[in-house]
Amino acid sequence: MSLDTRNPTFAGEDGPRAHPRSKREQIVKAALQVFLENGYAATSMNRVADAAGVIKATIYSHFKDKEQLFVAIIEEATIGKIAFDFNDKERIIAISPEEFMDEISNKFHTLEQDAEYHRFLRVVIGESERFPELAHLYVKTVIMRGMECASAYFEHHPELGLEDPQAAAHVIAGSFVSLVVWQKILGGCAIAPLEIGRVKNVLKTLICDRTKLTSP
Amino acid sequence: MSLDTRNPTFAGEDGPRAHPRSKREQIVKAALQVFLENGYAATSMNRVADAAGVIKATIYSHFKDKEQLFVAIIEEATIGKIAFDFNDKERIIAISPEEFMDEISNKFHTLEQDAEYHRFLRVVIGESERFPELAHLYVKTVIMRGMECASAYFEHHPELGLEDPQAAAHVIAGSFVSLVVWQKILGGCAIAPLEIGRVKNVLKTLICDRTKLTSP
DNA sequence: GTCTATAATTAGATAGAC
DNA sequence: GTCTATCTAATTATAGAC
Numbered sequence: 142m143s144l145d146t147r148n149p150t151f152a153g154e155d156g157p158r159a160h161p162r163s164k165r166e167q168i169v170k171a172a173l174q175v176f177l178e179n180g181y182a183a184t185s186m187n188r189v190a191d192a193a194g195v196i197k198a199t200i201y202s203h204f205k206d207k208e209q210l211f212v213a214i215i216e217e218a219t220i221g222k223i224a225f226d227f228n229d230k231e232r233i234i235a236i237s238p239e240e241f242m243d244e245i246s247n248k249f250h251t252l253e254q255d256a257e258y259h260r261f262l263r264v265v266i267g268e269s270e271r272f273p274e275l276a277h278l279y280v281k282t283v284i285m286r287g288m289e290c291a292s293a294y295f296e297h298h299p300e301l302g303l304e305d306p307q308a309a310a311h312v313i314a315g316s317f318v319s320l321v322v323w324q325k326i327l328g329g330c331a332i333a334p335l336e337i338g339r340v341k342n343v344l345k346t347l348i349c350d351r352t353k354l355t356s357p
Numbered sequence: 358m359s360l361d362t363r364n365p366t367f368a369g370e371d372g373p374r375a376h377p378r379s380k381r382e383q384i385v386k387a388a389l390q391v392f393l394e395n396g397y398a399a400t401s402m403n404r405v406a407d408a409a410g411v412i413k414a415t416i417y418s419h420f421k422d423k424e425q426l427f428v429a430i431i432e433e434a435t436i437g438k439i440a441f442d443f444n445d446k447e448r449i450i451a452i453s454p455e456e457f458m459d460e461i462s463n464k465f466h467t468l469e470q471d472a473e474y475h476r477f478l479r480v481v482i483g484e485s486e487r488f489p490e491l492a493h494l495y496v497k498t499v500i501m502r503g504m505e506c507a508s509a510y511f512e513h514h515p516e517l518g519l520e521d522p523q524a525a526a527h528v529i530a531g532s533f534v535s536l537v538v539w540q541k542i543l544g545g546c547a548i549a550p551l552e553i554g555r556v557k558n559v560l561k562t563l564i565c566d567r568t569k570l571t572s573p
Numbered sequence: 574g575t576c577t578a579t580a581a582t583t584a585g586a587t588a589g590a591c
Numbered sequence: 592g593t594c595t596a597t598c599t600a601a602t603t604a605t606a607g608a609c
Contacts, residue, residue: 164574180483182398185602196576201604203574260486267396267483269543270476276543284539285549303562308555312563315535315556316528322538323500323531327485327492333501339524340531346519347528347563353570380592402585412594417586419592 165203168193172200172214177260181211181268215268215275218261222283230290234297238349241294242313246341249317253337259325287314301351313348316340381419384409388416389430393476397427397484431491434477438499446506450513454565457510458529462557464503465533469553475541503530517567529564532556 171193176184186207190197204210233241252258269276291310295303303309320340324330387409391400402423406413420426449457468474485492507526511519519525536556540546 178486180396180398182396183487186604187602197603198577198605199575207603263482263486266479266538266542270394270396270479271399273544277548280539280543280545280548284543284545288549302566303559305555305559308551308559311536311539311551311556312528312532312559315533315539316531319531319535319538320527322482322535323496323527326482327496327500328489329496329500332493332496333504335524335527339521340527343519343521343524343528347567350518350567350570351563354566401583403583413585414587414595415593423585 164195164199167195168200168203168210169214169217172210173218176211176214177218177257177264180264181207181271184211211268212272212275215265215272216278219265219275219278219282222258222261222279223286230293233290234294238298238301238352239345242341242345242348245291245313245317246337249321250337253321253325259321262322263326284314301348302354303351313344316344380409380411380415383411384416384419384426385430385433388426389434392427392430393434393473393480396480397423397487400427428488428491431480431488432494435481435491435494435498438474438477438495439502446509449506450510454514454517454568455561458557458561458564461507461529461533462553465537466553469537469541475537478538479542500530517564518570519567529560532560 168189172189175189175192179188184207186197186200189210190200193200200210204213233244236244265276265279288307288310291313292306295301295306295309317337317340320335320337324335329335384405388405391405391408395404400423402413402416405426406416409416416426420429449460452460481492481495504523504526507529508522511517511522511525533553533556536551536553540551545551
């Protein structure tokens with residue numbers, strides 16, 4: 142019943158100079174893992190080649206040098222992160238503050254359990270001095286998307302009395318992101334565990350109780 | 358007769374080229390800068406030696422290898438960060454929520470302008486997979502200190518109705534820390550600037566307005 | 574395009590004179 | 592402890608066969 146329509150050997154072209162897609166895919170997939178695990182400098186082209194099951198010269202036939210390989214890999218991975226979609230602004234804006242917080246919390250809960258995302262964040266931050274353009278790409282494609290959505294929510298909910306929607310959006314997002322960094326990347330979960338649900342509840346209290354305030 | 362001109366133990370005469378008080382100090386100081394700028398793997402012992410103005414073998418007479426040098430350097434720097442003191446719990450607990458937020462905001466404002474702290478954070482995060490013990494040290498000596506202080510504040514202020522002081526403390530600290538990472542380390546300040554004062558105001562609104570709530 | 578083989582450089586680390 | 596000099600291994604990158 143399951144017919145694999147995928148052509149594993151040859152497929153589309155990615156420009157005037159076509160490569161067999163499978164090899165390039167092998168390299169990209171393996172290089173991502175090795176780079177995410179070791180960072181840029183500690184990753185050798187030999188290890189990438191071994192992990193990809195190709196010989197080193199093959200990598201150089203697809204990518205100019207180590208730097209270009211790294212940039213291409215991380216760019217690709219970053220673009221993939223916008224699958225983490227906050228795209229449906231219309232729907233979000235319509236839900237209640239409680240539901241809004243639940244939804245955001247759920248997004249970050251999946252992110253908190255995604256070990257590859259932890260490694261990705263670690264590398265983007267760790268290499269942000271040598272590769273600032275990658276950090277900027279991450280800011281623009283991932284962070285800004287989420288922030289704009291949350292910001293739009295507060296803009297459309299004046300009853301919450303939050304006069305700076307952008308800053309309010311940052312408080313929400315920043316609380317969750319820093320939790321992931323602290324607990325999962327820095328290893329805080331082994332020292333002082335803090336569950337994401339507890340942070341969600343605090344934010345719910347802080348945000349939702351505002352509907353009970355006597356209007357100014 | 359061999360006149361030992363190499364014994365500088367008497368005070369006063371530290372010549373530049375002559376015999377500085379401690380070569381180890383030179384090495385530590387220079388190595389910190391080089392490691393913070395390049396990370397662990399991208400830093401070569403040659404560069405450290407050049408920056409310190411000593412020859413490579415001298416480094417190996419003080420430190421077993423590159424790894425031990427890095428650990429010693431970062432440990433030392435981490436301990437230095439607790440000068441960022443939240444030590445005076447007693448005083449903090451007594452102040453008003455508004456003053457409390459102002460004080461925390463000021464702490465992070467200085468941190469936001471400390472470029473060396475940015476590099477330090479970048480390295481601790483970036484190398485946290487290879488050197489988890491350094492990340493743990495940072496969590497225990499720096500993060501936990503600040504968190505405990507903020508947590509104690511909410512414990513002693515039941516009128517704010519925050520039933521999970523630890524999680525509440527994280528929301529405050531996480532909002533500011535993530536702001537520094539986003540704006541200064543990832544370069545967000547060049548894309549979507551967000552001043553620390555705006556975040557402070559949102560948190561002030563969220564926290565301080567709670568005293569106006571009709572008690573449950 | 575892919576592989577074998579290797580060039581050219583640099584890395585971490587050490588031996589021995591003083 | 593410090594320096595001169597060097598060793599060994601690993602690194603990035605390429606030339607040439609097919």
